[in-house]
Amino acid sequence: MLRQSISFHLRPDSGVPAYLQIVQQVKQAVRMGLLDVGDKLPTVKEVVAEVAINPNTVMKAYWHLEHEGLVEGRQGVGTFVSRRPDGPPPGTHARLARSLARWVESARSEGMDDESIESLVQSALRSPSAEQIA
Amino acid sequence: MSGPAFTPPAIETSGLGKRYGPLWALQECSLVIPQGHITALVGPNGAGKTTLLRVLAGLSTPTAGTASVLGRSPEQSEEFLSSIGYLAQDIPLYRRLTAEQHLEVGAGLNRIWDAAGARQRLAVLGIPTGRPVSTLSGGQRAQVALGLALAKRPRVLLLDEPVAALDPLARRMFLTSLTEAVAEGDLSVVLSSHLLHDLERVCDHLVLLAASRAQICDDIDHILATHRVLIGPRRKLSDIEPRLSVVKATHTANQTRLLVQTNGPVLDPSWQVDEVGLEDIVLAYMGQEEPEGTAHPASLWAAS
Numbered sequence: 001m002l003r004q005s006i007s008f009h010l011r012p013d014s015g016v017p018a019y020l021q022i023v024q025q026v027k028q029a030v031r032m033g034l035l036d037v038g039d040k041l042p043t044v045k046e047v048v049a050e051v052a053i054n055p056n057t058v059m060k061a062y063w064h065l066e067h068e069g070l071v072e073g074r075q076g077v078g079t080f081v082s083r084r085p086d087g088p089p090p091g092t093h094a095r096l097a098r099s100l101a102r103w104v105e106s107a108r109s110e111g112m113d114d115e116s117i118e119s120l121v122q123s124a125l126r127s128p129s130a131e132q133i134a
Numbered sequence: 135m136s137g138p139a140f141t142p143p144a145i146e147t148s149g150l151g152k153r154y155g156p157l158w159a160l161q162e163c164s165l166v167i168p169q170g171h172i173t174a175l176v177g178p179n180g181a182g183k184t185t186l187l188r189v190l191a192g193l194s195t196p197t198a199g200t201a202s203v204l205g206r207s208p209e210q211s212e213e214f215l216s217s218i219g220y221l222a223q224d225i226p227l228y229r230r231l232t233a234e235q236h237l238e239v240g241a242g243l244n245r246i247w248d249a250a251g252a253r254q255r256l257a258v259l260g261i262p263t264g265r266p267v268s269t270l271s272g273g274q275r276a277q278v279a280l281g282l283a284l285a286k287r288p289r290v291l292l293l294d295e296p297v298a299a300l301d302p303l304a305r306r307m308f309l310t311s312l313t314e315a316v317a318e319g320d321l322s323v324v325l326s327s328h329l330l331h332d333l334e335r336v337c338d339h340l341v342l343l344a345a346s347r348a349q350i351c352d353d354i355d356h357i358l359a360t361h362r363v364l365i366g367p368r369r370k371l372s373d374i375e376p377r378l379s380v381v382k383a384t385h386t387a388n389q390t391r392l393l394v395q396t397n398g399p400v401l402d403p404s405w406q407v408d409e410v411g412l413e414d415i416v417l418a419y420m421g422q423e424e425p426e427g428t429a430h431p432a433s434l435w436a437a438s
Contacts, residue, residue: 012331015409017355045317052310054172054338055317060355123407127399128359 004042006034007050018053022061027070027085041071041079142205144169144290144322145190149199152185159185163199165341165351167324169289172316174333174354175326177343178420183326184223186343187292190324191220203290216245219288223295225279229268233261233278237285244286252285255311273304277311284315291315293325297332305329309336330413340412342419349419354412361415364392364405375402382418393418 006029010018029035042050044058062079065071072082107117143166150163160182167173175183188194189201192208192215201208204217227236233256241247256263261274270278276296283291293312297305313336315321324341327333333340340357342350350357361381368390371383378394385391393410394400400407 010335012334012411015358015411017358018335019355045314048313048317049310051335052306052313053335055313056171056338060338119406120403123405126362126409127407128362128396 004046004050005039006042008047010051010053018057019060019064022047022058023064026061026065026081030070030081030084035081037081037083039081041081043078141169142202143167144171145173145201145203145324147186147190147199147201150186150189150196150201151198152182152189152194153197158197160189160343161198161347163343163348165348167322167339167341167351169204169322170320171339172313172323172325172337173339173341174337175324175341175343176328176330176333176416181343181345183343184294187220187294187324187326190290191218191292193220212245216286217289219283219286219291221279221283221291221293221296223298225275225296225299227267227275227279227282230266232265233263233267233270233281236267236278236282237263240282240285246287248285248287252281255281255284259307259311271304273300273307276300276304276308280308280311289320289322291321291323293323295326295328297327297329305332312336330416334412340416342416344420344422349422357415358409358412360397361393361395361410362400363408363410363414364390364394364400365408366390366402366405375400381415382421 006025008022008025010021014021016024026035026041035041041062044055044062047053047058048055062071062073066073066079068085070081070083070085071079073079104117107120112120145165145167148164150160151158152160159180163182163186175186177183185194189196190203190208192210203214206214208214208218228239231239234253237249237252241249253263256278259274259277261270261277267275267278276299280296283293297308300308309332312323312325316323325333325337334354338354340350340352340354341348364378366389368385368388371380374380374392374394377398378392378396378400380392380394382393383390393415
């Protein structure tokens with residue numbers, strides 16, 4: 001039996017900071033059921049020994065997850081999943097979907113094709129957010 | 135980084151310069167590296183990386199400015215050197231001695247010497263300690279040298295291109311040993327290299343030397359978060375939002391492609407905004423014209 005619950009892989013040169021890649025991979029693992037509430041994340045030393053990355057990067061990722069309330073660090077024991085990442089309530093989802101549909105409609109009426117709409121959305125998503133800079 | 139007591143930075147230099155005859159190998163180098171980081175030191179050949187590391191290790195006296203390591207000025211005293219580990223480019227070992235003999239020599243020369251930890255580390259890697267080091271592979275020799283440097287239990291470790299001559303597997307194993315040592319305790323590392331992909335995973339801080347000066351000294355996550363590539367219709371640089379500081383501009387007949395440093399979202403919707411990897415950012419700074427006066431964004435110094 002493998003001791004370590006999950007392992008991480010990093011895409012270099014993606015422009016996404018390594019700690020965020022780890023954060024995303026933990027969240028994804030929980031969403032997909034690979035990790036359950038109460039499961040232990042690999043220790044910093046285990047991650048470092050496996051993928052040769054900076055220990056601070058792993059700690060920063062775990063702090064970030066702890067700050068979001070998704071994991072809990074227990075002194076001397078390890079870091080454990082404490083709850084599933086939340087999405088917005090279904091009402092918010094529907095409201096945002098309606099307003100996006102209206103926006104897409106108005107973009108099309110001004111002559112934008114789907115490809116240029118996609119590239120606009122991509123561009124807006126990639127523009128540095130306040131969170132990333134802080 | 136936290137706590138009430140004042141923690142001196144691992145490394146601090148101010149206006150540091152080193153001249154060999156008429157030639158400045160390093161000039162006006164000012165930087166602060168907090169403790170607990172693995173810092174990448176990058177730059178083209180001849181940018182002054184080795185010179186900076188030698189000054190920090192107390193092996194070379196600066197011509198101008200000041201340097202401090204853990205709050206102390208570098209010098210050839212036992213007290214200063216006991217907290218510093220330095221590994222020169224050519225992996226200096228006595229070829230005819232075995233790793234075990236190196237450990238014995240080290241025990242006689244150093245106040246603190248963790249031979250047991252070093253032996254254990256080499257045993258885990260399966261490196262024979264009873265054979266002359268000249269019979270070991272390049273990767274094994276590098277591991278022996280790293281083991282010796284770590285046996286001093288240094289608080290700052292300076293490594294000058296330690297992995298340049300190693301094959302990819304040996305390189306990965308060396309970097310794993312290094313990151314494990316940092317995970318174990320109170321250790322700051324400065325590592326010079328040309329291998330940006332390795333550095334991006336192992337380091338969390340970056341110093342870029344080019345044209346004998348430090349062009350960037352910042353947290354790598356912050357560097358990634360504040361640099362973007364913009365692609366859009368061709369335009370003059372004077373028509374660009376003043377908040378964007380242009381690192382590199384490429385124009386074709388119809389298109390302008392910029393690599394910019396910015397502290398906020400890009401507002402002009404005619405730009406397609408893309409994230410950019412560390413390698414491209416570093417190359418863009420390296421490719422810049424030699425700075426005259428204020429060619430570089432002051433904000434790069436502010437963070438971290």
